[in-house]
Amino acid sequence: MDWQLIGDILRLTVLAGLGIAGILAVLIWKKNLATKVTFLRLVIQAVAFAALFYFFTFSIPLLYVLIGLFVVTLFLGRFYCGWVCPFGLIMDLESMLRKALKKRYRIIPDRLNRALHKSRYAIFLFFMLTPIALWLLDPPQNFDFAVMMARLLAGPFRPYSVLIDPMIPNVVPWTGQLIINDINFSYAYAQDIIAFMGENIGQIFLLAFVTVTLIGGFFIRRVWCRFCPTGASLGVINRFKAFKWAPLLHIYKDEEKCTKCGVCKRVCPLQVNEVYDQKGGKIETSQCMVCARCVEMCPYEGTLQLKLGNKSTFTSRNWLEPSKSE
Amino acid sequence: MNKAALEKKYTPEMPRKEIDELRSTIKAASQRVIAENIERMKKADPHRPEAMKYFDDIADLFGQRQKEIQAEKEKGKKVIGYMCLFAPTELILAADAIPVRVNSGWYDTSKLGDRVVPVEVCPVLRSTIGAKMIELSPFLEQSDALISVLTCDGMTKLSEILSDYKPIWGMNIPRVKDSTQSLRFWKDEIKHMKTQIEKFTGNKITRKKLKEAIETSHRATKAFRRLQDLRKGPPVIMGRDAMLVNQAYVWDDKKRWTEKTEALCDELEKRLERKDWVCPPDTPRVLVTGTPMFWPDNWKLPTLVEEANPRGIIVADEQCSGERILNDPIGVDEWSMDDMLNAIGERYLMASTCPCFTSQDGNEDRINWLLNKVKEWNVQGVIYYVVRGCMLYAMEYTRVKKALDKINVPIYYLDTEYTREDVGQMKTRVEAFLEMLTARVDF
Numbered sequence: 170m171d172w173q174l175i176g177d178i179l180r181l182t183v184l185a186g187l188g189i190a191g192i193l194a195v196l197i198w199k200k201n202l203a204t205k206v207t208f209l210r211l212v213i214q215a216v217a218f219a220a221l222f223y224f225f226t227f228s229i230p231l232l233y234v235l236i237g238l239f240v241v242t243l244f245l246g247r248f249y250c251g252w253v254c255p256f257g258l259i260m261d262l263e264s265m266l267r268k269a270l271k272k273r274y275r276i277i278p279d280r281l282n283r284a285l286h287k288s289r290y291a292i293f294l295f296f297m298l299t300p301i302a303l304w305l306l307d308p309p310q311n312f313d314f315a316v317m318m319a320r321l322l323a324g325p326f327r328p329y330s331v332l333i334d335p336m337i338p339n340v341v342p343w344t345g346q347l348i349i350n351d352i353n354f355s356y357a358y359a360q361d362i363i364a365f366m367g368e369n370i371g372q373i374f375l376l377a378f379v380t381v382t383l384i385g386g387f388f389i390r391r392v393w394c395r396f397c398p399t400g401a402s403l404g405v406i407n408r409f410k411a412f413k414w415a416p417l418l419h420i421y422k423d424e425e426k427c428t429k430c431g432v433c434k435r436v437c438p439l440q441v442n443e444v445y446d447q448k449g450g451k452i453e454t455s456q457c458m459v460c461a462r463c464v465e466m467c468p469y470e471g472t473l474q475l476k477l478g479n480k481s482t483f484t485s486r487n488w489l490e491p492s493k494s495e
Numbered sequence: 496m497n498k499a500a501l502e503k504k505y506t507p508e509m510p511r512k513e514i515d516e517l518r519s520t521i522k523a524a525s526q527r528v529i530a531e532n533i534e535r536m537k538k539a540d541p542h543r544p545e546a547m548k549y550f551d552d553i554a555d556l557f558g559q560r561q562k563e564i565q566a567e568k569e570k571g572k573k574v575i576g577y578m579c580l581f582a583p584t585e586l587i588l589a590a591d592a593i594p595v596r597v598n599s600g601w602y603d604t605s606k607l608g609d610r611v612v613p614v615e616v617c618p619v620l621r622s623t624i625g626a627k628m629i630e631l632s633p634f635l636e637q638s639d640a641l642i643s644v645l646t647c648d649g650m651t652k653l654s655e656i657l658s659d660y661k662p663i664w665g666m667n668i669p670r671v672k673d674s675t676q677s678l679r680f681w682k683d684e685i686k687h688m689k690t691q692i693e694k695f696t697g698n699k700i701t702r703k704k705l706k707e708a709i710e711t712s713h714r715a716t717k718a719f720r721r722l723q724d725l726r727k728g729p730p731v732i733m734g735r736d737a738m739l740v741n742q743a744y745v746w747d748d749k750k751r752w753t754e755k756t757e758a759l760c761d762e763l764e765k766r767l768e769r770k771d772w773v774c775p776p777d778t779p780r781v782l783v784t785g786t787p788m789f790w791p792d793n794w795k796l797p798t799l800v801e802e803a804n805p806r807g808i809i810v811a812d813e814q815c816s817g818e819r820i821l822n823d824p825i826g827v828d829e830w831s832m833d834d835m836l837n838a839i840g841e842r843y844l845m846a847s848t849c850p851c852f853t854s855q856d857g858n859e860d861r862i863n864w865l866l867n868k869v870k871e872w873n874v875q876g877v878i879y880y881v882v883r884g885c886m887l888y889a890m891e892y893t894r895v896k897k898a899l900d901k902i903n904v905p906i907y908y909l910d911t912e913y914t915r916e917d918v919g920q921m922k923t924r925v926e927a928f929l930e931m932l933t934a935r936v937d938f
Contacts, residue, residue, distance in 0.1 A: 273834060
């Protein structure tokens, strides 16, 4: 593709991302919406989108991105999923569109939702183990480390791409391999599906995936985040006992102040029940993506807190202002 | 009237003359009681806020507000009464009808209720039946239909008895409040109530109207919470005044009530700056919980506490005639019809701390909420007020006592009736408790 065009797209997208972030920031400042985490989150998502776009066009070694991601996750929990992920941004925008059209959202039954959350691990393991299995079926003659790594990373399923795919294809549209009328369509997991299945079948699968997530995302809030293998790999870090301290950014609940009004359960875009079900203290779940919507909506002062370590960064308060923001 | 309908009737036929006589005497007595209560409230606080004057006027049940509702009714508005707080008032407001609460606090009518139900029954119900028999309560008379939420056993049967007179819409409330299936069930009830109200009033509840109604009650909750926060510090308002303000919400116009309460809060904030306390800041701070206390007659406990020697001050209450009316806002996530209805359902079911519920951990919410209140409002003693026949509150006492014993806050169980005869005896009991609290404060 023409480098000139790429450059233009790059500049425009970064500009658009930053512009949206700027507009939202001005809105927060002007309308005194500092208490609205939702707006802050959109600002960060827009900025992150612009930044990722910028980084990926210089093709940074993906290993660095991965390491950065794990470090962030270790310290901040699934902060990445809620506040950075561009695929998440797409689904958030769809939700906003749905809100604007005054359509209701659908709810996945709790048991199915939990099953979906579990199926993340299966998907994750499948993607991670297939290259190893393929590698074992056809063992290399020469046990050179570089060759081994190269084979692992370049195989039909590239394990690392499971982790970053929700990020790249959305950000860099010209890496997509689905070409219709000379337009590049790009989407999460596009490269993988096509690389594995071949052009034709891959495109069919890809189309199916796109329809499911796009239409599903319109009716169900954050639909893909429920199966996302990236989310699983990030969530799994916080599951180990040794990392009990790990998600420094977490939601904390004060048991005595809570009247169990159920608002936190209903507003959660991932339908996480733990915030409601747990007695109090630090909320321990690998499903929560700390988007802090529950903290924002909790109507009792100081009941839910978004804590960074022991310091509370954001506390639920009386949000009883007239609903200018929505 | 045909025979079947006559047989169904619960209440005895009373001659018209007797009804009128009884009504005029009890009404006159009641007006005297209202005036006396207000007079005593005025005397208790020498610098009573100006804004309280509005609430004094609105507190006269036979006065201004009754006439207003009558005028609205003549214009074609419907009045929908309700007994328990679970009735979705936002839906009533959204259908351009007027919600009023019709529970009665008259002592004298409870004796009339004895003709229908035995004395062992909760006096709130007996009094409501009696008030209906002699057509005393203006709001009960004016309401075109009643929403009865079947909470305690008494309320369930009361709705049957009142169905002699008015169309009654029963709302079935699940008793386990935190399970998914009960929530589903209750949301269906709310949706059904919506269609019922729409059919009855002839006004469609649109998304816009419902949003407006919810925002109205949000603003009211905001004003209410402001008042509550002001009571956290040294006392700037008598407990009775605040309780009256809270209770006036159930029959007042919601928007006007919000305005006036905000004005009251402005005044109290100034008072806080002046450090003009209603009583010495070391007065024992009391929380009242238990059976609802309805204006006008059933005002004896707050009066006793705040006029006793040594004096106490009520800084908070946990009653469905008080703070439970407005404490919980409706948490709407998205302003679509569906989500608004879900939010209304959840607010009325899940946030409530009424003892008619149980949950997997046994209505833990109420105890947690009480403990939180004791801490936040610096409460030094809790009075657990129960009228005879109120089983739910009486049976929950032991658990509440255990929880409060753990944090070393004294609790006193005070049982009484709808009668003025035991005031002297109650006074001794309340004063003994307050004396103990004062000693603890000094200590």
